[in-house]
Amino acid sequence: MKTDRRGFLKIGGIGILGFAARPLMDVLLKGDLVEASPEADALTGKRWAMAVNVNKCKEGCRDCIAACHSVHNVPDLGNPKDEVKWIWTEPYKKVFPEQEQEFSTRGNKPVVVLCNHCDNPPCVRVCPTKATFKRRDGIVMMDYHRCIGCRFCMAACPYGSRSLNWRDPRPFIKKINPDFPTRMRGVVEKCDFCGERIAKGLIPACVEACKEKALVFGNLKDSGAEVREVLRASHTIRRRPELGTGPQIYYLV
Amino acid sequence: MLEKALIGSKKYYGLVILLLIIIGGGFYFYLRQLTYGLGITGMSRDVSWGLYIAQFTFLVGVAASAVMVVLPYYLHNYKAFGRITILGEFLAVACVAMCLTFIIVDLGQPARAFNVLLYPSPSSILFWDMVVLNGYLLLNIVIGWTVLASERKSVPPPTWVKPLIYISIPLAVSIHTVTAFIYAGLPGRGFWLTAIMAPRFLASAFASGPALLILMCFIIRRFTRFDPGKEAMQNLARIVTYAMAVSVFFVLLEIFTVFYSQIPEHMHPFEYLFAGLEGHEKLVPWMWTSAILAIASLILLINPVTRRKEGILAVACVAVFASLWIEKGLGLVITGFIPSSLGRVFEYSPTGPEVIITLGVWAMGFLILTVLYKIAVTVKEEIAA
Numbered sequence: 049m050k051t052d053r054r055g056f057l058k059i060g061g062i063g064i065l066g067f068a069a070r071p072l073m074d075v076l077l078k079g080d081l082v083e084a085s086p087e088a089d090a091l092t093g094k095r096w097a098m099a100v101n102v103n104k105c106k107e108g109c110r111d112c113i114a115a116c117h118s119v120h121n122v123p124d125l126g127n128p129k130d131e132v133k134w135i136w137t138e139p140y141k142k143v144f145p146e147q148e149q150e151f152s153t154r155g156n157k158p159v160v161v162l163c164n165h166c167d168n169p170p171c172v173r174v175c176p177t178k179a180t181f182k183r184r185d186g187i188v189m190m191d192y193h194r195c196i197g198c199r200f201c202m203a204a205c206p207y208g209s210r211s212l213n214w215r216d217p218r219p220f221i222k223k224i225n226p227d228f229p230t231r232m233r234g235v236v237e238k239c240d241f242c243g244e245r246i247a248k249g250l251i252p253a254c255v256e257a258c259k260e261k262a263l264v265f266g267n268l269k270d271s272g273a274e275v276r277e278v279l280r281a282s283h284t285i286r287r288r289p290e291l292g293t294g295p296q297i298y299y300l301v
Numbered sequence: 302m303l304e305k306a307l308i309g310s311k312k313y314y315g316l317v318i319l320l321l322i323i324i325g326g327g328f329y330f331y332l333r334q335l336t337y338g339l340g341i342t343g344m345s346r347d348v349s350w351g352l353y354i355a356q357f358t359f360l361v362g363v364a365a366s367a368v369m370v371v372l373p374y375y376l377h378n379y380k381a382f383g384r385i386t387i388l389g390e391f392l393a394v395a396c397v398a399m400c401l402t403f404i405i406v407d408l409g410q411p412a413r414a415f416n417v418l419l420y421p422s423p424s425s426i427l428f429w430d431m432v433v434l435n436g437y438l439l440l441n442i443v444i445g446w447t448v449l450a451s452e453r454k455s456v457p458p459p460t461w462v463k464p465l466i467y468i469s470i471p472l473a474v475s476i477h478t479v480t481a482f483i484y485a486g487l488p489g490r491g492f493w494l495t496a497i498m499a500p501r502f503l504a505s506a507f508a509s510g511p512a513l514l515i516l517m518c519f520i521i522r523r524f525t526r527f528d529p530g531k532e533a534m535q536n537l538a539r540i541v542t543y544a545m546a547v548s549v550f551f552v553l554l555e556i557f558t559v560f561y562s563q564i565p566e567h568m569h570p571f572e573y574l575f576a577g578l579e580g581h582e583k584l585v586p587w588m589w590t591s592a593i594l595a596i597a598s599l600i601l602l603i604n605p606v607t608r609r610k611e612g613i614l615a616v617a618c619v620a621v622f623a624s625l626w627i628e629k630g631l632g633l634v635i636t637g638f639i640p641s642s643l644g645r646v647f648e649y650s651p652t653g654p655e656v657i658i659t660l661g662v663w664a665m666g667f668l669i670l671t672v673l674y675k676i677a678v679t680v681k682e683e684i685a686a
């Protein structure tokens with residue numbers, strides 16, 4: 049009896065070690081599991097990106113926000129504490145704090161912001177369940193069914209692009225779009241670059257809704273794409289590129 | 302040995318019942334949180350971690366500090382700590398149990414907690430935190446229980462616990478280092494982005510944990526026939542002194558770096574803490590209290606005359622514990638989000654339910670501690686008799 053218990057505990061001890069060792073081996077042998085391995089179709093593949101021409105934005109226009117939030121069933125909770133948002137505006141000096149200067153008239157100009165679908169996304173790196181993951185085409189996606197609501201990704205995103213459903217969002221959706229899932233409380237959500245629309249060959253809802261053509265969406269790997277045209281023709285800036293996240297929203301300011 | 306937890310004095314039962322009532326209150330509000338969502342707390346889109354994660358962060362330190370008695374006793378054969386190692390190990394068990402509970406309580410979808418194990422993500426520090434915390438918890442239960450059981454039978458502990466004890470030492474350091482890495486490696490959070498985060502955590506842990514242990518020893522000596530020993534307590538007091546001095550020094554290093562470099566992103570959180578930012582100053586009185594307590598405790602601890610007086614030592618330990626609780630359990634986590642990544646100062650304060658749930662988890666930890674200490678002390682009393 050006595051030796052039995054001892055043996056059991058010994059095995060238990062080894063078991064603990066094994067449990068800790070397996071993921072470690074994964075890291076050492078396979079490298080970062082979350083980032084995809086070098087893409088076989090790197091040349092022919094796709095890399096979605098967006099250019100935002102801030103100068104074209106009409107004052108007070110909220111067309112892109114309204115379009116996105118209505119197709120994606122984004123709730124309007126009406127208070128800053130519980131707020132959920134995918135695309136919204138912030139004053140220029142908050143979006144580009146490193147570009148702020150006293151004599152500029154741009155300081156309070158609203159700039160459209162959304163998830164940057166970073167090349168090296170910290171939100172993906174920190175997620176303990178892979179509920180946030182990066183697709184081969186560059187879209188940083190959310191799996192609402194896997195997210196445990198730990199909000200590590202919210203701490204890690206340096207752009208404030210993510211929201212948690214602090215409470216049940218469904219009663220706060222004005223008109224539910226049956227073609228897109230609603231979320232439950234306790235999960236994180238954010239702009240998904242309209243993954244569901246581009247799968248059908250449509251452009252993102254916000255881009256489609258913009259009458260001023262301020263938003264340009266396209267494939268960076270296609271040299272003929274309109275977004276490449278914008279990047280070639282003008283000087284664009286990105287939000288906090290010094291952090292090494294590789295944001296893929298390009299701003300013409 | 303478990304039966305020893307069932308027979309006790311009126312005071313013991315009274316304490317257990319009081320703790321159960323607080324746990325019940327916390328549990329009631331936790332059920333409300335489960336149905337309503339985390340919106341019941343004061344957390345927001347800007348300040349997305351609050352009191353729960355802050356308590357977890359603070360308690361990881363207290364848990365790790367068991368190593369401060371285990372290490373001298375087992376590695377250096379320092380006999381005076383022999384009487385209290387079990388108290389240190391059981392304190393670690395109670396604290397890690399609280400840490401894990403605080404993580405669960407903080408999840409938006411707690412029913413999915415096992416996703417962390419079903420889809421292990423080695424790149425996530427939270428995954429590693431779960432691994433080391435559970436490992437440390439298990440080790441301390443096994444070690445504490447086995448050593449106590451052999452003590453009771455007056456036989457030396459079985460040889461297989463030795464390797465487990467040795468493993469538990471680096472693991473204690475690792476739970477705290479890994480917890481520091483949760484914060485230290487994030488881009489764009491100037492307040493946390495500092496390589497000294499892990500050493501800072503360890504220093505404050507080795508002050509707050511042994512301080513609590515000293516206070517526990519006072520309580521045990523007062524209410525039971527077991528005496529942890531003056532020498533052990535005085536040596537713990539020395540550990541608290543050094544660790545507290547180093548901890549304060551580390552904070553001063555941060556302040557120098559931040560304010561001499563004048564980088565706004567790194568200065569603003571400190572300004573928020575100690576002076577207030579854009580008229581928001583909820584944490585300012587707390588932080589100054591913490592600073593004053595830290596200095597007062599150092600004065601009392603560094604002077605050997607006051608440190609040796611037990612009454613004063615107890616006061617100093619309370620000051621250390623309170624000061625570091627404010628620093629880690631209030632300031633550190635929340636301030637990382639203020640100002641937010643979009644430069645907004647959106648303040649956080651915990652709501653009533655959030656505070657009661659937090660108290661409930663603390664009460665649960667103290668209940669575990671009370672029961673474990675009751676068993677340990679009864680065994681020690683029996684041996685002495």
Ligand code: SF4
Pocket residue numbers: 162163164165166169170171172188204205206207208209210238293
């Ligand atoms: S902007 Fe934030 S949420 Fe979007 S990919 Fe980058 S880090 Fe992740």
Ligand code: SF4
Pocket residue numbers: 174175176177178179180194195196197198199200201202236
């Ligand atoms: S909140 Fe969800 S998506 Fe974010 S890190 Fe946690 S599990 Fe991943």
Ligand code: SF4
Pocket residue numbers: 115116117120134135162238239240241242252253254255
């Ligand atoms: S790309 Fe799609 S999901 Fe993202 S902001 Fe635009 S409309 Fe919303």
